[in-house]
Structures are given as structure tokens and as C-alpha cells.
Amino acid sequence: xxxxxxxxxxxxxxxxxxxxxxxxxxxxxxxxxxxxxxxxxxxxxxxxxxxxxxxxxxxxxxxxxxxxxxxxxxxxxxxxxxxxxxxxxxxxxxxxxxxxxxxxxxxxxxxxxxxxxxxxxxxxxxxxxxxxxxxxxxxxxxxxxxxxxxxxxxxxxxxxxxxxxxxxxxxxxxxxxxxxxxxxxxxxxxxxxxxxxxxxxxxxxxxxxxxxxxxxxxxxxxxxxxx
Amino acid sequence: xxxxxxxxxxxxxxxxxxxxxxxxxxxxxxxxxxxxxxxxxxxxxxxxxxxxxxxxxxxxxxxxxxxxxxxxxxxxxxxxxxxxxxxxxxxxxxxxxxxxxx
Numbered sequence: 001x002x003x004x005x006x007x008x009x010x011x012x013x014x015x016x017x018x019x020x021x022x023x024x025x026x027x028x029x030x031x032x033x034x035x036x037x038x039x040x041x042x043x044x045x046x047x048x049x050x051x052x053x054x055x056x057x058x059x060x061x062x063x064x065x066x067x068x069x070x071x072x073x074x075x076x077x078x079x080x081x082x083x084x085x086x087x088x089x090x091x092x093x094x095x096x097x098x099x100x101x102x103x104x105x106x107x108x109x110x111x112x113x114x115x116x117x118x119x120x121x122x123x124x125x126x127x128x129x130x131x132x133x134x135x136x137x138x139x140x141x142x143x144x145x146x147x148x149x150x151x152x153x154x155x156x157x158x159x160x161x162x163x164x165x166x167x168x169x170x171x172x173x174x175x176x177x178x179x180x181x182x183x184x185x186x187x188x189x190x191x192x193x194x195x196x197x198x199x200x201x202x203x204x205x206x207x208x209x210x211x212x213x214x215x216x217x218x219x220x221x222x223x224x225x226x227x
Numbered sequence: 228x229x230x231x232x233x234x235x236x237x238x239x240x241x242x243x244x245x246x247x248x249x250x251x252x253x254x255x256x257x258x259x260x261x262x263x264x265x266x267x268x269x270x271x272x273x274x275x276x277x278x279x280x281x282x283x284x285x286x287x288x289x290x291x292x293x294x295x296x297x298x299x300x301x302x303x304x305x306x307x308x309x310x311x312x313x314x315x316x317x318x319x320x321x322x323x324x325x326x327x328x329x
Contacts, residue, residue: 024311042231049238058272059237061280069233076237079272080244085265087248088257094249106246161323165297168277169318172298173305175273184270191271195278200286207279214271219264 004130011116011134018112019142025053026143028166030150031157032057035164036064040151047147051140052110054174055080056147061167068203075207086114093117096125101133108136183225187218292329297322 033043038060046056059076063069086109094102109117116135120128157163179185191214198206248257257265277298283289301318308314 021311024315028315038230042234045231046234046238049234050241051238052241054269054273055237055241058276059233062276063230063233065280065282067279069229073233073236075272075276076233077240077244078268079276080237080241081265081268083241083244084247084257085262087245091248091251102249103246106249107242109245162326163319165294165322166315166319168280168294169297169301169315169322170311171273171277171280172301172318173311173314175270175277176302176305177309178269178273184267187267188270188274192274192278195275196288199278199282199288202286204279204282206282207275210275210278211268211272214275215264215267218267218271219260222263222267 004127007127007130008134011131012138014116015112015135015138018116019139022053022112022139022143023146025057025170026146027150027153028170029053029057029060030147030152031154031163032060032064032150032167033147034151034154036060038063044147044151047144048140050076051108051143052080052083053143057167057170061164062204062207065204067207068205071203071205071208075211078208078211083109090114090117090121093121093128097129101129105132105136108133108140110139113139181222183218183221186221187214190214190217293322293326296325 029047030044033040033046036043043060046060050056050059055076058079059072062072062075067075087106090109094105097105113132113136117128117132120131123131154163175188179188191210193210194213195206195210198209200206201209278288281288281290281294297318300321301314304317305311305314
């Protein structure tokens with residue numbers, strides 16, 4: 001296969017700075033795996049089986065905290081539902097691509113790659129494919145390494161530091177970065193409030209109740225503001 | 228074994244959500260009501276997750292002044308810097324310092 005080297009190089013150069021903010025995220029996932037009691041290789045395999053930070057951290061931290069597997073899996077799936085929007089947005093561009101790439105491309109479709117790809121939608125199909133795969137492979141390999149480093153650091157850190165508390169802090173950071181409209185604030189506050197009120201439910205089932213009610217509250221607030 | 232299965236299920240589901248519209252040849256559109264709801268998935272789930280992770284063995288939310296202060300500090304730093312590194316450093320440092328006093 002012919003590889004357009006300048007295009008591939010530009011993709012890598014574009015991808016690297018976007019990966020920097022994901023470094024602490026990857027490290028925390030590695031730490032979370034080593035603290036969760038889950039088999040290290042099983043935990044790390046999530047980096048290539050799932051390849052999605054929010055879903056990995058959700059699943060691993062919940063399993064480690066003794067949540068029912070079904071609830072942890074559901075939460076992990078729901079947190080990644082935004083990818084449906086990426087898939088829909090890129091679908092027309094992928095229509096011009098060969099079948100193998102239509103199957104392989106979505107595997108590496110993370111937030112950062114979507115951000116990069118969305119400004120290259122009208123590129124020549126061959127150029128787009130090289131760019132997408134080069135950037136995707138960059139993100140993918142950096143992610144495997146970063147989460148592995150977190151796994152190695154994890155057991156070295158003293159227990160008394162309570163480093164597992166980095167997980168909710170990271171979730172707070174992700175939450176705040178996404179709050180660009182008031183209905184989203186409503187969704188977050190209602191979600192947290194309902195989860196708090198239903199905390200006594202077995203196996204942390206309140207998580208899903210809170211998330212569902214929060215989503216409905218956000219959609220309702222969105223509608224009320226528009227009317 | 229159960230844990231590996233859980234990872235695989237979430238992996239397959241994640242691939243599905245990334246690929247469904249790219250692989251289905253018809254240019255199907257997502258209904259507007261679903262698009263609206265999707266925007267609120269991340270904030271609602273992340274906020275619920277924070278609460279769920281603080282639940283102790285008795286089913287109570289174990290949150291004290293150090294935790295709340297750390298969330299506040301982390302939240303403000305995230306908002307101001309939009310940077311995970313500073314958020315984590317500030318939040319954890321705040322947590323350690325305030326914990327030493329309570």
C-alpha cells in the first residue's frame with residue numbers, strides 16, 4: 001500500500017499535542033486498575049479492547065468498588081454514548097472509503113480523533129484515510145503506553161496517599177469541561193442529587209437511576225428554555 | 228473471568244456506538260429527540276459516578292469536608308485552566324492539606 005508520508009507526518013504532528021491532556025487520564029486509569037484488585041492484564045486489556053478513557057475508568061472504578069457487574073457495564077456503555085454523534089457526523093465521509101477502512105476506522109474513533117477528522121471531511125479519500133489512520137495509530141499506541149505506566153506506578157505509591165481519590169476528581173474535571181450550557185448543569189445537579197438520594201440501593205444501582213433522571217431533567221430544561 | 232467478560236462487552240458496545248452509522252449504508256439520521264438527550268448523557272452520568280464512587284459499605288455517601296473542598300478546588304481549576312494535569316494536582320493537594328486538619 002502506498003503511504004503518503006507528508007500526510008502521515010502531519011497527522012502525527014497534529015495528534016501529539018492533543019494527546020498531552022490525556023496523559024494524566026491514562027495514568028489514573030493505570031492507577032485505578034492496580035488499586036481495583038482486578039487482574040492486571042485484564043484491566044490493562046481494556047486499553048485496547050475498549051480504547052476509551054471514560055468508559056474504561058467508569059467500568060474499572062465501579063468493578064473495583066464492588067458494584068454489580070451489570071450496573072458497571074451499563075454505566076460504561078452509557079458514558080460512551082456520545083460516540084453515536086461522531087459516527088453519524090463522519091458517516092457521509094466514510095461512504096467514499098473501502099470496506100476494510102469502514103470497519104477498522106471506527107475502532108480508533110475517540111474524541112480527539114473526531115476533532116481532527118472533522119476538519120478534514122472534504123479531503124481526497126486517500127488523503128483522509130492516511131491522515132485518519134496515522135493520527136488514530138498515534139493516539140492508540142500512546143494510550144497503551146500511558147495506561148501501562150500508570151499500572152507500574154500504582155503499586156509504588158503509598159496507600160496513605162489515597163490516590164484512588166484522583167478518580168472522582170478527574171470525573172469532576174471532565175464534568176466541568178463539558179458544562180457549556182445551563183441545561184447541562186441541571187442534568188449534572190439532578191443526576192448527583194438523585195444518586196445521593198438513592199445511594200442505599202443495592203450494588204450502587206442508584207448510579208443508573210441518577211443518570212437516567214439527570215438526562216431527562218437536562219432534556220426538560222433544554223425544552224423549557226427554548227419555549 | 229467475569230471481569231474480562233465485562234471489558235469485552237463494554238468494548239463491543241463502544242465499537243458499536245462508534246461504527247453503527249459509518250457501517251450502515253443508508254444515511255440514517257438520528258431523531259432530534261435522541262440527539263437532545265445524548266448531550267445530557269455525559270454530565271448526568273459523570274455527576275452520578277462521582278456520588279456512586281463515594282458510597283461506603285453501609286450504603287451511605289461518605290463525603291466530608293476534605294472531599295467536598297477537593298471537588299470545589301478541582302472544579303474551579305478545571306474551569307479556569309481546562310487542563311487535567313492542573314485539576315488533578317490542585318484537587319489532590321487540596322485534599323491532602325485539608326485532610327491533615329480534620
